[in-house]
Amino acid sequence: MDQQLPPWALVNAWLEIQNQDTSQNVKDKRLKMLIYYFGSIKSAMNYVEKMTIIDKHHSYLQLDNSLLIFNFGVLAYFCI
Numbered sequence: 001m002d003q004q005l006p007p008w009a010l011v012n013a014w015l016e017i018q019n020q021d022t023s024q025n026v027k028d029k030r031l032k033m034l035i036y037y038f039g040s041i042k043s044a045m046n047y048v049e050k051m052t053i054i055d056k057h058h059s060y061l062q063l064d065n066s067l068l069i070f071n072f073g074v075l076a077y078f079c080i
Contacts, residue, residue, distance in 0.1 A: 005037055008051035011044055 005011075014030040018041070031041075038044040 003037070005047065006033075008048050008055070011037070012048045012052075015041070015044060015048065 011034070014034050017030045018027055034041060034044045038047060
């Protein structure tokens with residue numbers, strides 16, 4: 001796996017297509033991409049799960065930093 005992995009949201013879409021009422025040709029093409037990048041469906045699912053957790057954690061950190069900056073700004077305003 002020396003190649004760069006596709007975005008997790010795209011991989012998630014490829015996985016979801018496998019369970020949809022879609023033509024077999026489309027399913028086969030997406031399955032081929034999943035196997036190319038991950039070697040198995042399970043590995044692709046693990047990747048999506050891990051990246052989802054990281055993305056949520058990153059979003060919470062951004063929110064926490066915004067609140068911290070806001071609170072610091074309010075504190076600085078009242079201390080002046």
